[in-house]
Amino acid sequence: MFHEKHSRTIVKSITWRLLAFGATVIVLQLMINDWQTSLLHSVIIHSIKTVLYYIHERLWNMSNFGQELKTR
Template sequence: MAQNNGKTTERKRRSIVKTISWRAIGTIDTIIISWIVVGNLNFAVTIGGVELFTKMLLYFFHERAWNKINFGRVKHTPIEYEI
């Protein structure tokens, strides 16, 4: 993890990997729901394919924005021992 003035941040690479893994799960869910609602597997896969890229992009920027916000973070300081 990168350090910035005592604050921890995520590297962009980590955000990208999290984005891809989460979107894979989300897209499978969208395809299944679309197939149930529409009843056409080809159309469901098309919906899932479009949704895959748009939501991946949105999630990446959402994740990076939250990375700049300290809300809900706790800074852990090392314990100093007297010798």
């Protein structure tokens, strides 16, 4: 069994959020046609979601659900 380090979870959180952030900015820009508002809303939304994702990952790392120890 392996256990992710906090640094790996943080890097995964950041890279995923950057990808999702870009998509959100583009969608909001297409919907409201205002770059400043699109960026502001995206920053707020994704800051909250990054923290929630990190907490979610750490909680799942405490669980053995769905994990198997494979032997050779």
